[in-house]
Amino acid sequence: MSEKSEIAIRADGLVKRFGAFTAVDGVSFDVERGTLFSLLGVNGAGKTTTIRLLTGLLRPDGGHAEICGYPAGSTDAARLIGLSPQETSTAGNLTVRENLIMTAKIYGFHDAAARADNIIGRLGMGEFAGRKSKHLSGGLRRRLSIGMGIVTEPKVLFLDEPTLGLDVIARRELWTFLEELKKSVTVVLTTHYMEEAEALSDKIAVMANGAVKASGTLAELRTVSGSAAGERLENVFLRLAEGGERR
Amino acid sequence: MKERMYRISAFAERVMLELLRDPLSYVFALGFPLVMLIVMTLLSESIPPEAEMTVFRIDNLAPAVYVFGLSFLMLFTALLVSKDRTEAFLVRLYISPMSRADFLLGYTIPVLILAVLQGSVTMATAFGIAAFTGDSLNPAGMAAVLAVSVPAALLFIGFGLLFGVLFSDKTAPPLSSVVISLSSFLGGMWMDLSHMSGVLVMLCDLLPFRHAVDAGRMALAMSFDGIGMHLAVVSAWTAAVYLLAIPAFRKKL
Numbered sequence A: 001m002s003e004k005s006e007i008a009i010r011a012d013g014l015v016k017r018f019g020a021f022t023a024v025d026g027v028s029f030d031v032e033r034g035t036l037f038s039l040l041g042v043n044g045a046g047k048t049t050t051i052r053l054l055t056g057l058l059r060p061d062g063g064h065a066e067i068c069g070y071p072a073g074s075t076d077a078a079r080l081i082g083l084s085p086q087e088t089s090t091a092g093n094l095t096v097r098e099n100l101i102m103t104a105k106i107y108g109f110h111d112a113a114a115r116a117d118n119i120i121g122r123l124g125m126g127e128f129a130g131r132k133s134k135h136l137s138g139g140l141r142r143r144l145s146i147g148m149g150i151v152t153e154p155k156v157l158f159l160d161e162p163t164l165g166l167d168v169i170a171r172r173e174l175w176t177f178l179e180e181l182k183k184s185v186t187v188v189l190t191t192h193y194m195e196e197a198e199a200l201s202d203k204i205a206v207m208a209n210g211a212v213k214a215s216g217t218l219a220e221l222r223t224v225s226g227s228a229a230g231e232r233l234e235n236v237f238l239r240l241a242e243g244g245e246r247r
Numbered sequence B: 001m002k003e004r005m006y007r008i009s010a011f012a013e014r015v016m017l018e019l020l021r022d023p024l025s026y027v028f029a030l031g032f033p034l035v036m037l038i039v040m041t042l043l044s045e046s047i048p049p050e051a052e053m054t055v056f057r058i059d060n061l062a063p064a065v066y067v068f069g070l071s072f073l074m075l076f077t078a079l080l081v082s083k084d085r086t087e088a089f090l091v092r093l094y095i096s097p098m099s100r101a102d103f104l105l106g107y108t109i110p111v112l113i114l115a116v117l118q119g120s121v122t123m124a125t126a127f128g129i130a131a132f133t134g135d136s137l138n139p140a141g142m143a144a145v146l147a148v149s150v151p152a153a154l155l156f157i158g159f160g161l162l163f164g165v166l167f168s169d170k171t172a173p174p175l176s177s178v179v180i181s182l183s184s185f186l187g188g189m190w191m192d193l194s195h196m197s198g199v200l201v202m203l204c205d206l207l208p209f210r211h212a213v214d215a216g217r218m219a220l221a222m223s224f225d226g227i228g229m230h231l232a233v234v235s236a237w238t239a240a241v242y243l244l245a246i247p248a249f250r251k252k253l
């Protein structure tokens, strides 16, 4: 696959309106290849809508976005991205293995079974490979959903609230997996858990009311917000999101 | 082209598995027409011959029950699609290299196979009943029913796709039952429309359902004169429904 750019994702002035309501209001950021980027914000901040614009699910009303140099929503970009949406998004009556095989085949891979088994191994889901996804626990189903996002070997992986509804143990397991994963894939994740963004991210964008209030490394965010060195992200966030209260 | 087929069949396989692993498929798609044929035949035993009610005669009944059964496939399709939408499985398809036409085909083909299976069960049951009641059904005619009912099967699948993508899995079933009732009452399934006239019959003529039933009945009798008009009306509706479904799949996330 050709790679035209060292920047994996470029969002440039993205705007999305639903009727009179502006859900995404001029969002810009760059994500470098091989890093993990977090979109942090309260519910309704515009994280999911931003992901939908970047994955080509929605067309922006303004601005534009690129994936590895290709316009978001183009077929070239589609082949480079993987997604684990906020919702379940697995086929309930199919087993873990069948879900992975189907996904790989839809992307045209002929070694789908081998890919599926590889992912099952990496996800540590061997004992559940033959279980229907509707019978999986929330944590395991989320893991499968991420597996379906990476079985196609994307360059860029979008994870929308990957730890939503998971218990502490499942969340920590997923963190470990993401730590490993980000060595090979550029990851964008959305979350409203501060400690998650703090633990995993190379860079963080703080979103409120559809806009990016600040973005950069945690150290940079501390500086921008006038926080002390070593300040927890939670306090930094509260300072940055000020005025951007929940709608 | 070959690559495209590979993707479509991967998705079609998933839809097929999803259907086959759902007990509802067996109950409604296969069991229902069987039970219905038997019950209707038993009922018609109690109608005196002087009444000249021919709609419940097995050769009229079997094609009607088949078209009625097809309308349940609409419900399955609608439920599957609306669940795929609310659980964001559709989102995976949208961002994949598959085109909308590809995954619409992927939904359609397995349900169409189920439709033919359903038709075969219906015809086989009818054949058995005919042997009991002393009527006889032409096997060639029975095969012809399956063939001429393909547009009708696609019509109901298309309605299912449309309802599924536009409405939630709470709203789609009642809407589907409206179409099921319409098809049953305005399709001349359980009453002879040929001796009736008026606004209602004009409506029946405009809608595709009676044409689907009539085409089936003509095919079973192996009298194909004028069947083209019936098939044309059904096909026109089918095309219209699919033409509506395609943009609907683009709009709705």
Ligand SMILES: Nc1ncnc2c1ncn2[C@@H]1O[C@H](COP(=O)(O)OP(=O)(O)O)[C@@H](O)[C@H]1O
Residues within 6 Å of the ligand: A018, A021, A023, A041, A042, A043, A044, A045, A046, A047, A048, A049, A050, A247
């Ligand atoms: N399809 C839509 N139609 C109307 N409003 C929407 C739609 N999608 C999202 N919104 C609104 O846009 C805002 C941002 O939503 P979203 O991007 O889902 O936020 P987040 O993912 O950060 O919780 C919310 O107020 C939401 O209600």
Ligand SMILES: [Mg+2]
Residues within 6 Å of the ligand: A047, A048, A049, A086, A160, A161
């Ligand atoms: Mg969200």
